[in-house]
Amino acid sequence: MPHFEMLLAELSAQFVNLPSDRVDGVINASLQRIAETLGIDRATLGEVTADGQDGFVTHCYAKACIPPNKVQSVMTEVPLVMKTLFAGETLIVRDVADLEEATDRENFLRYGTRADLVFPLIVGGELRGGLAFSSATPRDWPERVVRGLRLIADVFANALARRRADQALRESEAQMRLAAEAAQVGLWVWDIPGDTLWGTDRARTLYGMAADAPVTIGLFLDRLVPEDRPRVERAIQQALAGGGTYREEYRIRHPDGQTRWICATGQCQWGGDGRPGRMMGAGIDITERKQAETALRRALAEIQTLKDQLQQENVYLRREIEEHQGATRIASRSDSMRRVLAQVGQVAPTPASVLITGETGTGKEVLATALHEASPRRGRAMIRVNCAAIPAALIESELFGREKGAYTGALARQIGRFELADGSTLFLDEVGELPLEAQAKLLRVLQEKEIERLGNPRPIKVDVRLIAATHRDLAREVAAGRFREDLYYRLNVFPLHLPPLRERRDDLPPLVESFVEEFAKAMGKPIEAVAKSSLKALLNYPWPGNIRELRNVIERAVILNSGSLLRIEPPTLAGHPAAGSASAAQAGPATLAEVERSHILRVLEATGWRVRGAAGAAEILGLKPSTLESRMLKLGIRRPV
Ligand SMILES: Nc1ncnc2c1ncn2[C@@H]1O[C@H](COP(=O)(O)OP(=O)(O)OP(=O)(O)O)[C@@H](O)[C@H]1O
Numbered sequence: 001m002p003h004f005e006m007l008l009a010e011l012s013a014q015f016v017n018l019p020s021d022r023v024d025g026v027i028n029a030s031l032q033r034i035a036e037t038l039g040i041d042r043a044t045l046g047e048v049t050a051d052g053q054d055g056f057v058t059h060c061y062a063k064a065c066i067p068p069n070k071v072q073s074v075m076t077e078v079p080l081v082m083k084t085l086f087a088g089e090t091l092i093v094r095d096v097a098d099l100e101e102a103t104d105r106e107n108f109l110r111y112g113t114r115a116d117l118v119f120p121l122i123v124g125g126e127l128r129g130g131l132a133f134s135s136a137t138p139r140d141w142p143e144r145v146v147r148g149l150r151l152i153a154d155v156f157a158n159a160l161a162r163r164r165a166d167q168a169l170r171e172s173e174a175q176m177r178l179a180a181e182a183a184q185v186g187l188w189v190w191d192i193p194g195d196t197l198w199g200t201d202r203a204r205t206l207y208g209m210a211a212d213a214p215v216t217i218g219l220f221l222d223r224l225v226p227e228d229r230p231r232v233e234r235a236i237q238q239a240l241a242g243g244g245t246y247r248e249e250y251r252i253r254h255p256d257g258q259t260r261w262i263c264a265t266g267q268c269q270w271g272g273d274g275r276p277g278r279m280m281g282a283g284i285d286i287t288e289r290k291q292a293e294t295a296l297r298r299a300l301a302e303i304q305t306l307k308d309q310l311q312q313e314n315v316y317l318r319r320e321i322e323e324h325q326g327a328t329r330i331a332s333r334s335d336s337m338r339r340v341l342a343q344v345g346q347v348a349p350t351p352a353s354v355l356i357t358g359e360t361g362t363g364k365e366v367l368a369t370a371l372h373e374a375s376p377r378r379g380r381a382m383i384r385v386n387c388a389a390i391p392a393a394l395i396e397s398e399l400f401g402r403e404k405g406a407y408t409g410a411l412a413r414q415i416g417r418f419e420l421a422d423g424s425t426l427f428l429d430e431v432g433e434l435p436l437e438a439q440a441k442l443l444r445v446l447q448e449k450e451i452e453r454l455g456n457p458r459p460i461k462v463d464v465r466l467i468a469a470t471h472r473d474l475a476r477e478v479a480a481g482r483f484r485e486d487l488y489y490r491l492n493v494f495p496l497h498l499p500p501l502r503e504r505r506d507d508l509p510p511l512v513e514s515f516v517e518e519f520a521k522a523m524g525k526p527i528e529a530v531a532k533s534s535l536k537a538l539l540n541y542p543w544p545g546n547i548r549e550l551r552n553v554i555e556r557a558v559i560l561n562s563g564s565l566l567r568i569e570p571p572t573l574a575g576h577p578a579a580g581s582a583s584a585a586q587a588g589p590a591t592l593a594e595v596e597r598s599h600i601l602r603v604l605e606a607t608g609w610r611v612r613g614a615a616g617a618a619e620i621l622g623l624k625p626s627t628l629e630s631r632m633l634k635l636g637i638r639r640p641v
Contacts, residue, residue, distance in 0.1 A: 007037050008148050015159045020166035023159045024059065031061040034133075034152065038145060041066040041136045042113070045121075045156060046074055047129040055082070055129060066112045066136045074130070080104040085120040085130045090150065092117055095138035108134075115139040119150055121157035128157055180282065190217060190279045192240070193271075206262055206283050208254030225251035225259060239268045240276045249286065261290040330363070330370055331514040334504035340367070340496055347494045348374035353446065355431075355491045356469040358498030360636050361548030364469040365429060367498060372425040377465060380424035385417050388430035389630040395438050396454060400445070403455035418451045418462050425465045430633065431491065432472035432483060443487045466491070471633070501543040501550065508539055508550070515551050516566060519558040527558065527566045534568040541570035545636035556591050597635040600628070609639045 011030045018026060031043035045059035055074040062068040074082055080101035084091040093116040099105040108116060115135040121128045131153040177200065180187050186203025190196075197215040199207070207223060209215050217236075224232055228250040239246035246266040251259050266281025332341065347354055348371050356364045365384070372382040390398050401416030417426060428434075434442065445451050446466065450459040468491045477483035501507065512530060520527040534557075543549055549571075557568040603617045610616045611625050611632075618625040632638075 004037060004145070004148055007033060008152055011152060012155050015155050018159060020163040023163040027059050027156055027159065028061065030152070030156075031059060034149070035061050035063070038133070040133045042069060042132075042134040044069045044132045044134065045129060046132070047121075047160065048127055052127075058129070066134065069111050069113075069132075069134070076103075077107045078104045081116075081118050081130065081132075085118065086127055088120055088122060088127070090117070090119050090146065092141050092146065094140060097138075112136055115141070117141045117146065117149065119153035121153055121160065123157050123161040128160060131156060184284060186283045188281055188283065190266075190281075192276045192278055203283060206260065206285055207252055208256070208260075223252045223254075225253055236279075239266065239279065244268050246279070246281065249290075260285055261287045329514065330366060331510040332504075332507050333510050334499075334506035336499045336504045337507055340498060341370075343494075343496055344371050344374060347371070347496075349376060351465050352494045353466045353468070353491055354494045354496060355474070356467065356496045356498065357474070358469075358471065359500045359546055360471045360633055360638070361546035362498040362500055363547050364471075364498055365427070367496065368425075368427045368429075368467045368469060371467060372427070372465075375425065375465065377424050382425045382427055382467075383417050383421035384427045384429060386429045386630065388433040388626070388633055391624065391626050392435045392438075395435060396441060399438065400441065400451045401453040403453050405455065416451065416453065418445060418464055419460065421464045422462045423464075425467060428466065428468040430470060430630075431468040432470035432474055432477055433629075436482075436484065439484045439487050443484060443490060446487075446490050501546045505539055509535065511547060511550060512538060512554060512568075515554040516558065519555050520566075523558055525558055525561065526564050527561065528564040529566070531565055531567045534566070537570050538568060544638075549636060552591060552593060556594070559591075593635060596631070597637060600632065600635065600637060604637070604639075 011033065014026055014030070015023075027045060031045065034040070035043045042060070042062040044057055044061075046055045046057045048055045053075070056072060057069055060068045080099070081091055081104060093099060093108075096105055096108040096114050096116065099108070108114075111134075113134040113136070115138050116132060117134075118130050118132040120130055131149070133149065177187070179185075180200065181202055184202060186200055186206040188197055188199040188203045191198070195216050195218075197217060197220060199209065199215065201211065203209075204211060204215075207215075207220065209219075221229060221233065232248050232250050235246050235248045244267060246268070247264070249261060249263045252262055253259050262283045263286045264281055264283040266279045268279045269277050271277030330337075330341065332338065344367065354368075354371060356367055358364050369382060372378060385399065387395065397414055397416065399416050399418055401419055402414050428442075445462070445464075448459070449463065450461050452459055474483055474488050474492070478485045478488050501511075512535065516527060516530060519525075538550070538553075545552075553570060554568060557566060561567065600617070600621065603620050604611075607615065607617045607620065611618050611628055613619075616625070618628040621628060623631070
């Protein structure tokens with residue numbers, strides 16, 4: 001074989017299985033060998049840009065007599081060459097001086113070229129570049145040389161195409177890796193016949209595998225939490241048996257003892273022999289999601305339990321209320337009470353706020369209960385708050401609730417009474433005792449129909465019907481600056497006044513009858529009637545403690561009575577606490593409430609009715625002033641006027 005053809009055969013052989021990172025070097029060396037063999041001054045390879053619009057020199061060999069070709073834009077510098085190449089043809093120029101195309105001619109001469117041979121580099125029908133052989137003097141290009149160089153041009157074109165494809169693959173692999181890393185996805189490939197598992201760094205971290213240690217499927221299975229293992233093995237078997245895909249969530253126990261939840265997906269690939277060749281897949285750490293799910297499930301279970309409890313409590317409370325109501329059914333016969341009850345009938349179906357006024361013990365709470373029970377909200381329990389019994393500092397959190405940590409000592413979240421009463425009725429007893437700041441908040445709730453828990457400015461909508469009660473003359477309290485006028489008007493939309501018992505003596509007989517029946521039944525006493533003289537005495541007594549006092553008197557009488565006729569002694573006015581000289585001994589055996597009342601009275605008298613401060617009644621009794629005040633209210637103790 002002639003020398004040139006042998007060279008071409010040798011060069012072509014070098015490109016077989018040539019790693020892509022060596023292609024450039026071998027092309028450069030080949031260009032030099034060809035140029036030297038054929039006595040050519042310069043050999044240049046240019047590649048078309050990715051958009052196919054231009055080209056630039058990428059490989060070049062030049063002898064000393066001719067400078068390397070520095071063409072930057074082949075489109076503008078050698079348009080004729082490019083036109084020929086795009087047509088898929090070879091440009092053969094014996095003497096550049098004969099070229100008609102001036103641009104090409106001038107630029108060829110500028111680069112010291114007098115003769116040129118240019119081959120298109122075509123892959124898959126697409127022009128990828130050009131291979132040019134140049135001479136500093138005019139020369140002929142024999143057919144044998146042209147044929148041989150065209151062959152080598154094809155070899156170069158294919159090598160460059162392979163290098164490009166390799167590069168693109170590597171880039172896309174790098175991008176995928178980057179994306180997988182960014183998404184914290186671990187990629188793995190299981191070579192099934194060789195039983196080796198390859199994984200990205202992330203995958204190794206996920207599965208707790210050392211960076212360089214070889215991994216087999218057995219090692220992976222050993223890492224599984226034992227209860228998850230059979231399920232994962234089954235899923236792998238199914239994928240290998242033909243299912244193809246695999247998706248499982250399982251726990252991996254790391255060598256350092258920690259357990260992580262992993263979600264893995266995989267795809268099986270079969271080899272030419274029809275057997276599973278490899279499985280490729282990805283895994284992500286879902287520990288946090290799983291923990292959140294568990295916490296949510298636990299919370300839901302807790303909510304369910306609480307809901308059940310609440311339902312039970314509700315049933316219990318309703319029964320309690322019904323029983324309680326049975327005992328305090330409103331006994332009345334007087335015209336004034338009938339009028340009040342008629343008003344209750346009118347206002348009950350509406351959502352209007354109601355203000356009940358009346359002396360202590362006249363039955364304000366009983367009336368509020370009756371109103372709620374006659375309203376469309378009767379299906380839910382009425383929520384009660386005694387404003388006098390709650391220390392001023394706590395009243396707001398009691399009414400509106402508070403978030404955990406709203407203030408020092410607020411250890412848990414507290415639902416306020418307004419929220420509890422949502423959809424029902426809130427009974428604010430002793431509303432006149434509400435501190436001014438709490439009054440302002442109450443007014444806002446009534447206007448906006450939403451509350452804000454302490455420590456959380458997010459408003460919560462509530463639908464609450466308000467019934468307020470007070471033994472005070474609120475108009476006077478407003479005048480004295482102790483009660484907000486605007487709140488007073490808001491509450492006083494529908495006022496109900498309960499007259500004292502002394503002004504509705506007609507109610508006394510039914511009340512006596514009702515209490516006697518209640519206590520006789522509760523104590524198992526066979527009482528059939530009340531002595532007429534007793535009834536007369538009761539009617540003559542002014543009842544400063546109102547119905548509560550009457551009830552206590554009857555309770556005591558039933559306790560003391562033996563036989564079927566009940567004798568009731570009304571308290572002597574002189575001995576009445578409100579008269580200021582209580583004497584338990586004088587009144588004979590007394591109920592606990594009476595003993596408590598007379599003791600409080602004695603202390604109050606001794607302190608000149610001073611409740612608060614050093615040596616005040618509260619301090620002597622070892623009670624908080626607010627507690628003492630609320631007890632005084634309950635027991636009907638008032639400073640004599
Ligand atoms: N009309 C009535 N029929 C039967 N019992 C009544 C009636 N009115 C009041 N009572 C009873 O009298 C007692 C005092 O009533 P209640 O607590 O409703 O009064 P109050 O005006 O709210 O008192 P305070 O102002 O001290 O809170 C309760 O035991 C209640 O059951």
